[in-house]
Amino acid sequence: MPFQPIEPRRLYRQIADQLRLLIQSGEFPIGARLPPERDLALKLGVSRPSVREALIALEVEGLVEVRMGSGIYVHSRDAANSVVAESPLETIRARQLVEGELAAQAAELAQPTQVAALREALQTMRDEAAAGQVPIQGDRLFHLRVAEMTGNSVLLRVVGDLFDERHNPLSVKLGDYFENPASWKAAIAEHGLVVEAIAAGDAVRARDAMRHHLSCSYDRLMANWVPTSDKVKT
Template identity: 60%
Template sequence: MPFQPIEPRRLYRQIADQLRQLIQSGEFAVGSRLPAERDLALKMGVSRPSVREALIALEVQGLIEVRVGSGIVVIAREPVRRLDNAHGPLEIIRARQLIECELAAVAARSEDSTLVPDLEESLREMESDIAARTLPIRGDRNFHLRIAQASDNSPLLAVVTQLFDERNGPLFARLGSHFERETTWKQAVAEHRAVVKAIERHDPQAARTAMSSHLEHSHERFSAGWTAPTETETPKSTA
């Protein structure tokens, strides 16, 4: 029998696999509740963000459902959807934080006269979509990619583009459905504006700090406690 390549499994996938096995073995029957996210992290000796990503993966596969007030409920023994080896949403944010903070500093040194007007236009686009209760992904994407373009480095632009477009995957989409609200998007716009102001002042350290703060807050928003959406708060996607 020929050897097969060994692929390292991401931590959240290992957690999800263990929970899936417990569900399939009957340890957690359909209709029962899994332990709380915090308890799972303690029992398994892992971080809560890793557990969060694992639960999102199981929810995408149709095995569990996060119900506000009822906890994490098992709804099926077998997955109804296959899940590829996608990156975890929270680790994507951390990767972006490492890269985009320095790109913001580089952008602050740019002499491109169109940079700040382009960034301000992306913010207006986001605000328009928020007002229309539409997910402001287009303006958000334009903002981050325009900053990357200011580096005049095509490999870095490609990396930022790939990382941002992970938002279109099922894990990020499901995570966003739980945590992205009109209020959180307005907070993101305000954080973006702080980045623009630093770039406009040609202050690399302030731009680096503002971008780091924005992506740190993004991580915190996706790591918050599970909350219920309301009709008046949830931006609707046009997709």
Template identity: 55%
Template sequence: MPIKTVEPQRLYRQIAGQLRALMTSGEFKPGARLPAERDLAKQLGVSRPSVREALIALEVEGWVEVRTGSGVYVLDRAARSRSRVKVPEAEWGPLELIRARRVVEGEIAALAATQAKRKDMDAIAAAIQLMEDDSQRGVAPLAGDRAFHTAIAQACGNVVLLETVQTFWGARRGPLFERLGDHFESVPSWRKAIGEHQQVLTAIRDHDPEAARAAMQQHMDKSHARFSASWRRANQS
């Protein structure tokens, strides 16, 4: 048998693998509620965001059910066999992605504040308005959100930065992030994000790179907090 290349596995997949093995062995039986995130994180020696990403992956693949206000429950084998969704091996963890975006897009916003032209500011403002329009109709404002971050990167005049942001957004459309959004994105959360976007635009219009960086980083921090909230607060903020 030829030796195969060993590839590093994403942390949330390692956690999901351990929990899956415990369910398969009967340690966690069908119908049982899994330990709380904080307890799993302590037992596994990892962060709570990594545990949350693992639980979302298991939910997408049909191993568990997240019941808002109650907990995470093991599904029976029949339910798992009906699940046809498979999380791609290369998919980034959504909370880890937000942390990466904080670093990269904070600097992109700062650069845009020094280079943005009138047309760029108009494009950013138009994206925020699109978010406003969609949220008022009860539609998830993802198109406007993507246009906002893309327009800021476009203002930098660097195709590598632009394509990096586009890659981030491609990952934003993956099954893990979409399922996390199902639990935690709501009209109130969209309204908060729109306000945070407006602060970024204000700093770019003022040609203040430090304020633009800070506003973008704060937006990412608050996004991370919204997706890390207690399951009891899902769809409430």
């Protein structure tokens, strides 16, 4: 059963469906290593981020096993319930658009007490990280407080909903691979730049700082991943 090109407008779910069919048909037997992420993207005519999310979905379903430094292997032909969740990488891009503008508005509208509350949320992140915890509570509070500064309850709800997508199965699994004390240290520093821009009332710098932070978040999830076979040979 040959690979079938996938239209770019489709999401990771269609890629996972096709890979699942190939596994269940015996194209890739149990124990076989799947082609590298780069090769799958070329064969399917899609982006590597979409392939990565599809592979993570198949791992969550129990069809494949990720062996760090080796590759991705077929684990079973019988999937658990299919993963249906928002794309973590598309969610970050959506947040980049929405929250960049909110940060700019926050810089124009923020009151001193609100800036103090934002600094407090950032300190919560630092305290959580220092205690060896994933600083999710402080992170969520930070982004909500930026949204609160706009005085728009609808946008506040949107920011909360987008942030909470990080708890979906795909986001959790990606976080398991890519989030660590070093990545959170970088993220906290990026949050600090947002605070300083908002405190200075600099809308342009606040927008850029928020977009930069979320762009870095995206890049961290697209760092070198798993298989040695995915590296370009020299």
